[in-house]
Amino acid sequence: MRAPLIPLTDELKQAVPTSTIVTATARQAQELRYSWAFEAVAAGKLAWEAPNIRHFNAWVLELYEELMRKGHPSAKSGLLQQTALTLALRLCAPDDEYFKHTNAVADAWRIYCGWNLQRVGPDLDQTENGRLFRNWIREFEMFCSEQEVITTPQLPKLIADAIRAREFKPNRACMFACDELSPSQQDLVRQLNRIGQLGESLELPLFDGPRHKVHVFKSTARERTGFVQWGRERLAQLGPESRIGVVVPQISNEYLTIRRHWEAAFFDSEDVDQLVNVGSGVPLGDTRLCQDIIKLLTWTITDLNFSEVLQLGRSPYLTALEIPTQFPRDYPDHIRFAGYASRSSSGASKQITRLTTRRPSLLSDWASVALQVFRAAGWSTDKDSDEDRRIHASIVDVLNSVSHLSAFVGRVSWSQAVEYIRDGVRSAQLAYNTRNSPIQVVDRSESVGLQFDALWVCSVAEDKWPPDPNPNPMIPISVQRRAVMPRVTHQQMLGWAQLLTRVWACSAPEVVFSAAPMEDQTEALPSRLLMEHDRSDINRILSQSGIAEFDHPWGVARQQHMVREFIADKGTPLPPEEVAEQRTSVIRDQSNCPFRAWAIHRAKLPESKHPHRFPDPLDRGTAVHKVMQLLVERARDRGAILELDSVDIEMAIDSAVAPLRKMLLPDRFIEYEKARIREIVNSWQELERAREDFQIVEVEQEYVLELEGFSFKLRVDRVDKTNELKALVIDYKTGTVRIRNWSTPRPLDPQMPLYSMVVPNCDGLAYEEISGSDVKLRGVSDRSTSEDGIKLASKQLDVSLSTLKNDWRTALSTIAREFKDGLATVKPTNVNYICRNCHLDGFCRTFTDIDMPVIPEVEVE
Ligand code: SF4
Structure with a gap:
């Protein structure tokens, strides 16, 4: 004890x-x-x-x-x-x-x-x-x-x-x-x-205030590492019946970070709570469970955007909602719970909709409905940890308080009831069981009057101690001053801080005061209130001071680039069983940025597609591509293309826009889309008319490329045979294209280089570039041709196509090998081109140091 x-x-x-x-x-x-x-x-x-x-x-x-x-x-x-x-x-x-x-x-x-x-x-x-x-x-x-x-x-x-x-x-x-x-x-x-019922005032018993040690750390993270290390050392020295105190400014704001530091310091203890008690409560609304259920209630009365819904789907407490990890693309961008329930097969969501769409009722009835909603969503107290049970009890307390208002408020709608519950949760505090552990981490306000065998007081830098006054914003400051309310003026804060500093100095035979700079500063000085104490080297405070000189990875603030401290260029190699069929996007992503490829294909973090009501550029590009495919399947040479009549074209367009019809778009929108595609088809026919005779020898032909043990499936849009070229590979692209993106050693767009490696006798590569309603042919070959858009490769890419084909095989093999070996460096081949559209910038942290450039044009496929 x-x-x-x-x-x-x-x-x-x-x-x-x-x-x-x-x-x-x-x-x-x-x-x-x-x-x-x-x-x-x-x-x-x-x-x-x-x-x-x-x-x-x-x-x-x-x-x-x-x-x-x-x-x-x-x-x-x-x-x-x-x-x-x-x-x-x-x-x-x-x-x-x-x-x-x-x-x-x-x-x-x-x-x-x-x-x-x-x-x-x-x-x-x-x-x-x-x-x-x-x-x-x-x-x-x-x-x-x-x-x-x-x-x-x-x-x-x-x-x-x-x-x-x-x-x-x-x-x-x-x-x-x-x-x-x-x-x-x-x-x-x-x-x-x-009336004679007041006894003697009882004063705090205090030690004499000797001189203590003061140390300034380089960062708040090191300060925390310092006090947890000190706590462990003192516990070993003074024994389990000792009283070791740590005073922090506001525990509720930093509870989790501080707790993680102690867990790291006592990594060998099965139950850190037996040794350390951190504070006595945090705001109820800050707990994960509470945030999830409040978000669920909010969803029943208002729209959430799809990423909020996905986040709710990851809640361990609401599993019965069966929220998928991806939504179909035609899912609304914002959706209310009732809308989700009507599309979902989960019985729980339908039950919740039924519960929350009743007539106005008393708040007490709605409070019990809220509990039923939580249970229906999958929150079961049987599975809860001790802490979750405490949160559960606090939420039930809030619902009780809300119920007490029934008599005053009368019947209200579910939306109003949710507002009351949310406000109740915001004002509630989650009380922890304060344990009688030997190490006590206490808030400044709680520390008064407590005595320890050793005490550490942190955050007493010159700019933080005394702290700024914090007057109530609703009452004029002049009124607060005249009423002599405490801690509303700088003078009062100084007096309070002086008193508390004296109390701390007298609260233990050994007291360490520590300071650290604010996040945006490089240095700190100890508060002037500590002048009577000695500045001390860390070696005089800790026996193993080296540990406090390194930032613990869990404790480093985001601004301090935690990830860069622990960069590993390689992940583990790809397991042999996964070196088989892969998509060509692996090569493209690895070539563009190894970290991106690792994150998407190894860590399974693909970009989640935003559901959208109207077709996005990709949907519209796919529709055009489909029309082209249908038309060239029917018309396999120049003459046949020119003979395509409006009936053939309309049939192809109708078939291509069929998926758009499923999105329940307005008829007028579909008509505009068809007119747009019709214009493109006209331009395309003009382009094909202007070319010399050709035959289309392959349409959507599938190939398999074996490379470094991988099998890549390729589907080539079209291959033409002309008077000059045996196999001109053609790919339809919507948007602006760049032939230079095929350059080695790391092609930004390796799709055409890959095609060149599988199409037999390939002697020309070209895009049919669809920009607005314009269609142009742009490509390279080793021969001078009569085709307007086909240039000599040696002029366009500084090297012949036959040489390039060899270079591409070498370069793409190297890139495939990198992926197999697990290379994951954050190294975009071209920041402008790749990073701007990459969803992983928050993960790779590249832009903490790089100013995001403005990009003149973006290719949309
Ligand atoms: S943002 Fe750029 S550097 Fe970061 S992963 Fe994406 S491509 Fe790589």
């Missing part, structure tokens, strides 16, 4: 049996109860009376309940606490657009009641926010009076008034370290004193 963090002094021991001990923070109350139990066990007791130790707010609630039990007239109202208070304030918002400020208004309400700001009501009107707040709470006070409810911030005044009127006499209480009470809380304590 580890030693208590707050030792029981003689005063405390005398006060506990006769009084309620009222502490400033919930953590102090918890630690004092632990201290009491520790003393009892140490004294050999088997049973003992539970001490009455309460956090100030919990004590006030207890007093209110006592008033209610005694039937005091002012304590007959219902009580709105935390989530219910926020939701009730939302009800009174002047307008829907202000809903987002509800949490700030709830905080301002606590200040308003605690500092008796009703006295200075008109002063609130000095600012626009102040006027908004005043109107808002006017409405809220009327609501409270009509509904006969009272809120927790109003309780101290109500109880103090009852004592003043001699209508209530609470039990004796002693304040423990309650130095920062609001005026209404102070008034309550004064009234207690007046």
Whole structure:
């Protein structure tokens, strides 16, 4: 059993049996109860009376309940606490657009009641926010009076008034370290004193404040690595019953990162929670489970875009929704849950649609519907971890709070109910079980009054300590200053920081203060409040200081290029069983950028196709390609092409646009598309008319290319025999084409080079380039031909086609071998051409250093 963090002094021991001990923070109350139990066990007791130790707010609630039990007239109202208070304030918002400020208004309400700001009501009107707040709470006070409810911030005044009127006499209480009470809380304590029920104030027991060590790290990540390493070393040195503390500024913002650091430091421990307790809670809405179910509820009332839906499909909690990993291309870009359910075969989605499309109901009914929705979606508490069960319990608490509003709100639609649930979740905190582990990581606000055998206080750089004031935005700053509210001016922050620094210095025989620069700075200085302590080398703080000099990969912030610290140029070689049939896109991607090929074909991260209502350039290009194929299958030489009549052409166009009809497009759109293709066909016939006689010897012929053990399947659009060329390979391309993209050693577009390697006697390569309604022939050969668009390869590509064919075989073999060997360097052959359309830029991180260039033209196939 580890030693208590707050030792029981003689005063405390005398006060506990006769009084309620009222502490400033919930953590102090918890630690004092632990201290009491520790003393009892140490004294050999088997049973003992539970001490009455309460956090100030919990004590006030207890007093209110006592008033209610005694039937005091002012304590007959219902009580709105935390989530219910926020939701009730939302009800009174002047307008829907202000809903987002509800949490700030709830905080301002606590200040308003605690500092008796009703006295200075008109002063609130000095600012626009102040006027908004005043109107808002006017409405809220009327609501409270009509509904006969009272809120927790109003309780101290109500109880103090009852004592003043001699209508209530609470039990004796002693304040423990309650130095920062609001005026209404102070008034309550004064009234207690007046009737003789206030015991001696209990002070925090502190060590003498010796000089301690201060160290500045190069980054926040190294600072974290430093304190976890120090924690491990101190635990080994001081033993499992010791008390080792780490103070961080705001645990809820960094809970996961800090926890991962401890898990890494205690990699050999099966249960790190036995050794380290990190904080006592995070916002409920930050948890993954909560985010997923709130997103699901949101989906039932509004459209989500397809990537949000895909993300929801990856949720481990909502598996019954059966959301696919890819959507068909004609899926709507944005879809509401009901739309998804009508297309899905999942019974759960249909059940959810049924549940959520009822008539307006009471909030309590909708709360139970929400639970049914979660269950139908696949969330089962049987499979949940302990943490998920705690989140589940917190969500049920929120739903209970929402249900309590039924009487005030009446019947509402499902959409309104979801808004209430979302707001409730946003204002709720997930409480963790604070474990009595030897290492305690605590928030600054929780650290006051706790004692340790060794303490590390981080983030005390000059620019972070004292921190900036954080006044409430709804109450004019001048009002907050005049009301002498704490921590609203720089002067107050300085005083508070000085006090806390002194308290920390006296909280352990050994204290380390550490600082690190902000993300965009290179250096930091320790806070001036630490001048009396010694700057110390890391070797004097850690016995194995080298570890803290390296950033742990889990802890490095994104801006610090974590991936580049651990670059490996190669993945594992392709397993032999996968070296068989491959698509030619492997060669193209490997040639363009080895990392791209590895990510798409090895890590299986292909670009997910965005569902689209109207055909995209690729769909439209495919339709044109299909028309060309159908026409040349029918007309196999120049003369036949010229003789194609409008009936043949219309039939081909109708057949090509048939897939577009399935997309339920408007008739007018289909007609425009057909007219566009008709124009292209006319241009194409003109192009073929202008050429010398030719025969089309192959259409959509399939070949297999064996290369480095791979079998690549190729399908060649068309091969022509002309008077001058035995085999002119023709490929239809929509958009602008570049013959230079065939250049070795890494062709940007290796498709034609691959064709040249399989088509027998290939002596010419050409694109039929379709740009708008224009069609042009552009290609190369080794012979001068009468074809306008066919140029000499030696002029276009600086080398003959026969030489190129050999070069291509060598280059493409090398590229295929690279892929087989697992080469995965982030090395785009041409940043302008490739990276701009690559979906992996966030993964490869190339553009953290490269300015994305503007590209003059983009090829669309
Ligand atoms: S963005 Fe460029 S560098 Fe990154 S993977 Fe794609 S092609 Fe390669």
